[in-house]
Amino acid sequence: MIKSILQILIIGLFATGCSTMISPEKTSVYIQSKKDGQAFIVKDTEGTIVAKAITPAVIKLDNKGDSSYTYLTQCETKLEESEMNEWVFGNLLMVSITGLIIDISNGYSNEPVDKVSLLNCNTVRKKKIARLARKQDCGNYVNEYDRSIYDFNYKKNKKTIYNLKYSQDHLLKYCSDYVDISHYRKQASTINRVYASYL
Numbered sequence: 399m400i401k402s403i404l405q406i407l408i409i410g411l412f413a414t415g416c417s418t419m420i421s422p423e424k425t426s427v428y429i430q431s432k433k434d435g436q437a438f439i440v441k442d443t444e445g446t447i448v449a450k451a452i453t454p455a456v457i458k459l460d461n462k463g464d465s466s467y468t469y470l471t472q473c474e475t476k477l478e479e480s481e482m483n484e485w486v487f488g489n490l491l492m493v494s495i496t497g498l499i500i501d502i503s504n505g506y507s508n509e510p511v512d513k514v515s516l517l518n519c520n521t522v523r524k525k526k527i528a529r530l531a532r533k534q535d536c537g538n539y540v541n542e543y544d545r546s547i548y549d550f551n552y553k554k555n556k557k558t559i560y561n562l563k564y565s566q567d568h569l570l571k572y573c574s575d576y577v578d579i580s581h582y583r584k585q586a587s588t589i590n591r592v593y594a595s596y597l
Contacts, residue, residue, distance in 0.1 A: 424458040465510045473519040536573035
């Protein structure tokens with residue numbers, strides 16, 4: 399009796415793919431973000447919404463078929479490609495080409511990733527606002543620099559060279575990512591030398 403059961407199990411394993419037999423229909427996926435409370439949706443490869451939640455969350459996604467999913471928030475679109483199902487290798491260990499073909503044809507050769515990290519849109523939005531504010535500040539520094547150059551050329555004294563040095567230093571220190579400062583770098587040595595003479 400036991401021998402017959404074993405024979406049936408062995409025949410079943412060879413006639414059916416390992417991942418088709420053993421893998422669950424769905425994978426639990428943990429979704430996180432640096433700060434909790436980020437809303438997101440998940441779409442499959444056909445664009446159908448298959449999940450909606452707020453981080454942190456555990457959702458269940460289908461294993462069968464192309465297990466790639468796209469995670470969307472207000473500020474991010476993130477495609478997570480499917481991973482090879484480890485049970486597929488069971489076919490190779492058992493030298494079951496039939497099982498491997500069955501797993502692939504049934505769509506159980508891949509599975510979704512089990513952990514996804516998303517950005518916090520509030521954090522991203524704050525960084526964008528800060529960057530815009532810094533860019534505006536740099537525009538003001540450029541205007542101050544140009545005005546200080548004019549004032550110094552019109553009236554050379556300690557106050558005008560101090561204002562020029564102040565504008566130059568802020569441009570060079572904070573604005574390299576926002577404006578072209580190559581022109582100001584070329585003039586820096588001259589301005590620094592003149593500034594030193596007034597100390």
